[in-house]
Amino acid sequence: MQPQQSFLGIEFSPILLPRPGVDLGKWAVIACDQFTSQPEVWKAMESNIADSPSTLHCILPECYLGSPDEEERITRIHRRMREYLECGILRETEPGLVLVDRETPHTRRRGMVIALDLEQYDYRPGTKPLIRPTEQTLPERLPPRLKIRRNASIEFPHTLVLLNDSHTQVVDTLFSLFTNATPTYEAELLLGAGRVMGWFVPEGKVNKILRELLLKSLEHSSFLYAVGDGNHSLAASKSFWEELKKKLPPSQQAAHPARHTLVELVSLFDRGIQFHPIHRILHPLEPARFLEFLKPRSHIQVQECPSFEEMKKEVDEDAFRIGLVRQGAYHTVQFPPSPHQTITEVVQMAIDAFCSSHPNTRVDYIHGDETLRSLSSGEGTLGIYLPGLAKEKLFPLIETQGVLPRKAFSIGEALEKRFYLEGRKITPF
Structure with missing residues (x-):
């Protein structure tokens, strides 16, 4: 060499x-x-x-x-x-x-x-x-x-x-x-x-x-x-x-x-x-429990959406909003902006804490919007739709913050x- x-x-x-x-x-x-x-x-x-x-x-x-x-x-x-x-x-x-x-x-x-x-x-x-x-x-x-x-x-x-x-x-x-x-x-x-x-x-x-x-x-x-x-x-x-x-x-x-x-x-x-987001699915659980878990820990605002497409649109327009998908029902969850964390990091920390206190619940990482919708249609399943990361931000983020949370984005x-x-x-x- x-x-x-x-x-x-x-x-x-x-x-x-x-x-x-x-x-x-x-x-x-x-x-x-x-x-x-x-x-x-x-x-x-x-x-x-x-x-x-x-x-x-x-x-x-x-x-x-x-x-x-x-x-x-x-x-x-x-x-x-x-x-x-x-x-x-x-x-x-x-x-x-x-x-x-x-x-x-x-x-x-x-x-x-x-x-x-x-x-x-x-x-x-x-x-x-x-x-x-x-x-x-x-x-x-x-x-x-x-x-x-x-x-x-x-x-x-x-x-x-x-x-x-x-x-x-x-x-x-x-x-x-x-x-x-x-x-x-x-x-x-x-x-x-x-x-x-x-x-x-x-x-x-x-x-x-x-x-x-x-x-x-x-x-x-x-x-x-x-x-x-x-x-x-x-x-x-x-x-x-x-x-x-x-x-x-x-x-x-x-x-x-x-x-x-x-x-x-x-x-x-x-x-x-x-760059595409990597979504999350939690199962098995009663979907409402995850929201109940979040509320005392974050100043969140929850809003119902009429369709999956509308939920996606609202999430993609705001860097600190996520979507929840459960058996054909759609909601957005607005988090307070953080100058030191991405929304994926905030949500991943919440998921880790939830799974730690609910050991029977597991998390799967899902590529593709339609796959998320399909897999979230079953009973006892909650899909979490995340926004994407602008690729021009990647190298500056790595330089200033170090690694991103796991499964922060997917290429394609x-x-x-x-x-x-x-x-x-x-x-x-």
Whole structure:
């Protein structure tokens, strides 16, 4: 690794891609943290893919976390990774990056798949690294991810990292230079999630221009990268590296592949990067109890709305208002503005306190307005509709306040999430 590459947080690694002939439509599957309240979506994908080569066999969908067969699933994941390497399902490129053009049902996003240096990333509060988390890391969410990482031979990333390149247009520049040739791969994605194309670019062609652009970007910001999606996955990669590093002599640490992790790097200012709120659902509970819990703790104002659309409109027009959805009834709740907190932080603290005093109630995090409405229609369920975050506020917020509360925003709707496709070896053998 060149010293300047480490300083800039990047590493040109060999990348694993499916060999010609593998059905990419079945190979690529959506991020494991999607459809957590809809296991039927995952079961349908499992039925469709069956035993075809697929990243589905190399991930643990979060809807299965804590299931009785979790350990067995993880063992199968590790076995399948080894099989894909040994049987030639995957082929390894020379060191480089992949430029990715993702067309979704809603928008289009362009990024680059590249390895980042975990020595330049830290999720501990109070640290100010080059690569920063955007949400609070919960230690209790790391063990299942670490179980997979510890014995994995390959990583398949769903992490999207946002690049603060308003002055340099890093990704756009690389696309203009390197995407005139035939794509390295092209695929229709499952679930009607659109299409994806990728162009592999070797290190020798892109190294100089990328380093120059990143150095120029760093002149305008104290940090370059903010984790958009996959905060806990990146934190697990970091935790594993810190574990492993203690067992390695210094001479082996710099070159060990687990020091780096593959991500998709996307410009914050890409038109395809749209911030959406992540809503909450509380269940089981009597919905009125949550309001009763809030009233003595906050000076709130509750107003009934005639429709879901009207509720959304009122919430989206006010940074300190939320919506409540329960069995076809809609209300808005106005909170007093706070100069030091976002509304998501205020509401999350209230939810945490409520769940602590009502241990039978759990919270689920929901992507998509219509999904929230649908899942809030059942008895004993309360949906909480939250406003979005303006993306131009993200880097200043992280700089001044540190991490945001967990699940503060989402990049795009569920079907816009990254699909697993490219991989990378994380063992030296």
